[in-house]
Amino acid sequence: MKINPNYNSPEALLELYNKPLLELVFEAATVHRQFHDPREVQMSSLLSIKTGGCPEDCGYCPQAARYHTDVEAHKLMSVDTVIEQAKNAKANGSSRLCMGAAWREVRDNKDFDSVVEMVQAVNDLDMEVCCTLGMLNEHQAQRLKNAGLFAYNHNLDSSREFYGDVISTREYEDRLNTIDNARKAGISVCSGGIIGMGEAIEDRVGLLWSYMQMETPPESIPINALVAVEGTPLEDQKPIEQWEMIRMVATTRIAFPESVVRLSAGRTKMSMEAQGMCFMAGAGSIFAGDKLLTTPNPDFNEDKEMFNILGLIPKEAFAGSEKPVSMPDPLIEERKKRELEREDELKNARQEALKNGFEPRKITVS
Numbered sequence: 001m002k003i004n005p006n007y008n009s010p011e012a013l014l015e016l017y018n019k020p021l022l023e024l025v026f027e028a029a030t031v032h033r034q035f036h037d038p039r040e041v042q043m044s045s046l047l048s049i050k051t052g053g054c055p056e057d058c059g060y061c062p063q064a065a066r067y068h069t070d071v072e073a074h075k076l077m078s079v080d081t082v083i084e085q086a087k088n089a090k091a092n093g094s095s096r097l098c099m100g101a102a103w104r105e106v107r108d109n110k111d112f113d114s115v116v117e118m119v120q121a122v123n124d125l126d127m128e129v130c131c132t133l134g135m136l137n138e139h140q141a142q143r144l145k146n147a148g149l150f151a152y153n154h155n156l157d158s159s160r161e162f163y164g165d166v167i168s169t170r171e172y173e174d175r176l177n178t179i180d181n182a183r184k185a186g187i188s189v190c191s192g193g194i195i196g197m198g199e200a201i202e203d204r205v206g207l208l209w210s211y212m213q214m215e216t217p218p219e220s221i222p223i224n225a226l227v228a229v230e231g232t233p234l235e236d237q238k239p240i241e242q243w244e245m246i247r248m249v250a251t252t253r254i255a256f257p258e259s260v261v262r263l264s265a266g267r268t269k270m271s272m273e274a275q276g277m278c279f280m281a282g283a284g285s286i287f288a289g290d291k292l293l294t295t296p297n298p299d300f301n302e303d304k305e306m307f308n309i310l311g312l313i314p315k316e317a318f319a320g321s322e323k324p325v326s327m328p329d330p331l332i333e334e335r336k337k338r339e340l341e342r343e344d345e346l347k348n349a350r351q352e353a354l355k356n357g358f359e360p361r362k363i364t365v366s
């Protein structure tokens with residue numbers, strides 16, 4: 001049951017969201033137990049592989065170049081650094097690595113080749129690999145799929161109606177197209193939203209309604225609470241109440257019984273008790289590690305303690321699904337072949353020149 005037929009309209013979702021809190025949590029916990037092991041919670045790590053300098057204008061994002069925030073722009077991380085970070089995340093219990101690049105869209109260039117290599121390398125570590133790289137076309141999605149990408153993240157953020165209040169540089173439709181492209185390539189979809197941006201309750205359920213209208217809803221739905229960052233247009237938004245997060249998690253759980261609901265940004269503002277209520281209400285994953293791209297997050301040790309106290313166990317990678325196979329990427333193979341050929345040509349030319357009595361000019365610096 002990918003969507004719950006009992007709540008298949010915006011009105012029904014709104015009524016569900018507004019149920020007395022404990023009844024809502026009880027219903028969510030019941031659905032959760034039918035489709036998932038309630039003790040299992042996946043620990044995922046989110047790594048910013050290319051930080052800042054983004055041309056988009058998402059009102060919540062400190063990585064947008066146009067906002068004056070403390071985030072320093074960095075170029076793409078090396079493949080070796082990503083592997084090191086992935087090994088560290090895995091040693092600390094993470095079974096999924098989400099790599100985020102602050103790009104408007106994927107471009108077919110050397111940086112994207114490197115991301116393809118990162119996907120291959122992290123998949124080889126037996127971790128689920130997820131990427132969030134902005135908009136992508138079908139061909140790019142196919143390359144990521146062949147590299148062994150498990151999931152592609154592209155959030156709708158909020159309802160279609162509220163979306164334009166927060167982002168103007170790309171349309172809701174563009175986001176839906178990217179999700180479609182990932183789907184067509186056979187990649188599982190991770191897509192969710194942010195609450196606390198000034199939206200109405202109708203917009204929260206409007207987000208869920210957008211997913212309900214998809215032929216296949218996302219397999220993974222992250223629910224974030226806004227982390228209001230100084231310098232962004234949403235810097236003055238008041239933090240949401242913890243019970244709002246619990247409500248949103250519970251409503252999402254009931255609406256999409258098979259999907260993994262991910263308790264994502266904003267956990268530093270939540271008590272362990274409130275997070276416990278979210279797990280009770282069906283959250284099946286957290287992001288672990290002290291950074292969520294650029295915003296703070298509880299560190300590994302704090303989460304380990306919480307898991308011990310609540311009796312949770314970290315969920316293994318690929319539970320209930322198959323590990324993707326990483327295949328060689330023809331474009332990268334071709335580029336590497338050309339580079340080797342060029343190196344050989346240069347070496348041969350050098351040897352030929354020396355054979356013909358060519359003596360390199362000696363330069364003396366006085």
Ligand code: SF4
Pocket residue numbers: 054055056057058061062063064101102103104134
């Ligand atoms: S959320 Fe993504 S696309 Fe939007 S400004 Fe931030 S990095 Fe750019």
